Amino acid sequence: xxxxxxxxxxxxxxxxxxxxxxxxxxxxxxxxxxxxxxxxxxxxxxxxxxxxxxxxxxxxxxxxxxxxxxxxxxxxxxxxxxxxxxxxxxxxxxxxxxxxxxxxxxxxxxxxxxxxx
Amino acid sequence: xxxxxxxxxxxxxxxxxxxxxxxxxxxxxxxxxxxxxxxxxxxxxxxxxxxxxxxxxxxxxxxxxxxxxxxxxxxxxxxxxxxxxxxxxxxxxxxxxxxxxxxxxxxx
Numbered sequence: 466x467x468x469x470x471x472x473x474x475x476x477x478x479x480x481x482x483x484x485x486x487x488x489x490x491x492x493x494x495x496x497x498x499x500x501x502x503x504x505x506x507x508x509x510x511x512x513x514x515x516x517x518x519x520x521x522x523x524x525x526x527x528x529x530x531x532x533x534x535x536x537x538x539x540x541x542x543x544x545x546x547x548x549x550x551x552x553x554x555x556x557x558x559x560x561x562x563x564x565x566x567x568x569x570x571x572x573x574x575x576x577x578x579x580x581x582x
Numbered sequence: 583x584x585x586x587x588x589x590x591x592x593x594x595x596x597x598x599x600x601x602x603x604x605x606x607x608x609x610x611x612x613x614x615x616x617x618x619x620x621x622x623x624x625x626x627x628x629x630x631x632x633x634x635x636x637x638x639x640x641x642x643x644x645x646x647x648x649x650x651x652x653x654x655x656x657x658x659x660x661x662x663x664x665x666x667x668x669x670x671x672x673x674x675x676x677x678x679x680x681x682x683x684x685x686x687x688x689x690x
Contacts, residue, residue, distance in 0.1 A: 500679070510618075510626065510669055512679040524677040560625055568616050568673065570637065572625035 467491040467571040469561045474576030481551050485576060487544040487561030495519075495539035498565035501546050503557035504575075511557075514546065515565035524565070529555075551580045584608055584675050588668075588682035594690040601657040603685045605670035610650045614674035617646055617655045620684075621666045629668075630655065657687075665689050 473485040485501070500515040514535040515524045523535050532550045537543065544561055558575040585608040595601055605615065613633035618626035628637040630646035633653060643658040657664055670682040 509684045510681040526678050568628065568631040570628045574625055
């Protein structure tokens, strides 16, 4: 069974930084591209970023380009999302998700990031 | 960027009724469309992939159809656990992956 466990969410001031992590298990992590998807309170789903299976290619939504950096370590089955220059509009639950070029078929339970002074 | 428009925004139905949800794409996505269900406080769950294929463990009352720009998710007979928000999502033209705004299926 696929299991994705996010961590790292917190309350942070505008302009601050945070790093999200996602520990994956139950599938061959190195075979799949991975994504981060967020959901602001009471709003819909927004794709944020993705990384190819090898880690060699990365993709970003325009809203986070230049501020967020996705990466992965296939030896540790771990995905990361360091986030810099955080804004109030980045406040959301951030989900780690399995897939990008293939259908996103599994989601973690999410970690809450709150950007506020 | 491909925009997905879901309608209606809210669907008020009773258990046992048929639900028909629509998703329209701003340009063709072929059949690279998925449907997700989300309940309050939970992560989304994959229901349908590639427009018409049920994901593992999804009951047969859920079905998807369509291709190109017009897609439909049908729940043949609503069960109490089906009242939730439903999102469509395309992976045809990326980045970015895009989601529709969601349809809330509520109890009438």
